[in-house]
Amino acid sequence: MSERPRVVLGVGGGIAAYKACEVLRRLTESGHDVRVVPTAAALNFVGAATFEALSGHPVHTGVFTEVPEVQHVRVGKEADLVLVVPATADLLARAAHGLADDLLTNTLLTARCPVAFFPAMHTEMWEHPATRDNVALLRSRGVVVAEPASGRLTGVDTGKGRLPDPAEIADLARLLLARPDALPRDLHGLRVVVSAGGTREPLDPVRYLGNRSSGKQGYALARVAAQRGAEVVLVAAHTAALPEPAGVDLRHVSTALEMRDAVLEAAQAADVVVMAAAVADFRPAARAEHKIKKSEDRPDPEISLVRNPDILAELVENRKPDQVIVGFAAETGDEQGSVLDHARAKLRRKGCDLLVVNAVGDGRAFEVEDNAGWLLAADGTERAIPLGSKAQLAATLWDAVSEYGKR
Structure with missing residues (x-):
């Protein structure tokens, strides 16, 4: 791969073509060399000058x-990644059957790098047997065809077929550049529950006890699982205004008790549960009905705390046969032991199958784009997870879950 990864951004002729501009901007600003290859129909929505600029x-x-440079062959052969945003039903059909009547479809035939389609169309078109067959054919060849999002479509229609958020597309593009094998369909048929974000425990109508979790790692886990074929429920507490992952059933909660109820309910039908949320260990024993005032003639308030339920321990206690349970641990070393010492003890204490351990502090794990750590298994095996994007860590974990289920 070149120093600046070379990305071909194919643009199909659908109304969502305008969102390709945001994908393009995100990739160029993160150092990628992006060449746009639209269909003729795409230029009815976004002009060539915009893509060129x-x-x-x-x-x-x-x-x-x-012609002397044989660009209909060269563009695909030189690419490190080909994205198609949006991929219309027509473009999926032409790609599936090897048609090559313009520069984009020629590029798709000559590319020997990862290729990813991000469909956008009306629900009826996405669900049509012809489209489903074309998607299956492309996936059988190792091509990534992403699951579309659900939501508002053109006109008054809503449903599945909406283009995923540009930030999500750019994130998955960077994942495929780092790990071309990161999105196999190996989780197809699995029902997965992922928790994310930080819970908030109210002190009064204004204040709360919380933590620094952004929810980015949990969202990455849900996003990658959905694109690997899983049926995903994402139980999210407070996050940093993250876009909803495509193909995911998102359920919002606020407090630890709400998180517990939602996760335990969803886990009843799940094959895999991943507790990535930062759940508060304690909550105020009582919530003040009015804002707690600061006053010179009053003593400083004393806040009594009570322990929140241990959701991970309850999941393990109530697990179904063959259910895989994964915990997350944010640890710091101290005089009692190292990060790994504390993590190993937590794994034994909790009884989960896998535990992802993050060393936190000094700009690590929380509120950043990258992550690193260790993956511990109940059978005693351990592996380091090198620093990379949170999507890369998600792919590593799903690799482990997939292998764990085969034991």
Whole structure:
């Protein structure tokens, strides 16, 4: 791979083509060399000048430009990744059957790098047997065809078929560049529950006890699991205004008690449960009905705390046969032991199958884009997880879950 990864951004002729501009901006700003190859229909939605200004490359749709350079072959052969955003039903059909009547479809035939389609179309088109067969055919060849999101479509329609958020597409693109094998369909048929974010325990109508969790790691886990074929329920406490992952059933909660109820309910039908949320260990014994005032003539208030339920321990105690349970531990070393010492003790105490351990503090784990740590298993095996994006850590964990289920 070149120093600046070379990405071909194919753009299909659908109304969501305008969102390709945001994907392009995110990739170029993170150091990628992006060339846009639209279909002729896509230029009815976004003009070539816009793509050229954002990418710094000329834009062509046909094979009869730059003929001496054989660009209809060169563009695909030189790419490190090909994305198609949006992928219309027509474009999926042409790609599945090897048609090559413009520069983009020629590029798809000549590319020997990872190729990922991000569909966008009306629900009826996405669910049509012809589209489903084309998607299955492409996936059987190792091509990534992402699950679309659900939501508002064109006109008054809503449903499945909405293009995933551009931030999610850019994140998955970076994942595929780092790990071309990161999105197999190995979780197809599995029902997965993931918790994310930090709970908030009210002190009064204004204040709360909370933590620094952004929810980014839990969202990455849910996003990658959905794109690997799982049926995902994401139970999310407070997060940093993250876009909803495509293909995921998102359920919002606020407090630790709400998190407990939602996770235990969803876990009843789950094959895998991943507790990535930062759940408060304690909550105020009583919530003040009015804002607690600071006053010179009053003593400082004393706040009594009570222990919150241990959700991970309850999951283990109530687990179904063959259910895989994964915990997360944010640890710091102290005079009693190292990060790994504390993590090993927690794994024994909790009784879960896998435990992801993050060393926290000094800009690590919380409120950052990257993550690292260790993956501990109940059978005593341990492996280090090198620093990488949170999507990369998610892919590593799902690899382990997939292998664990085969034992």
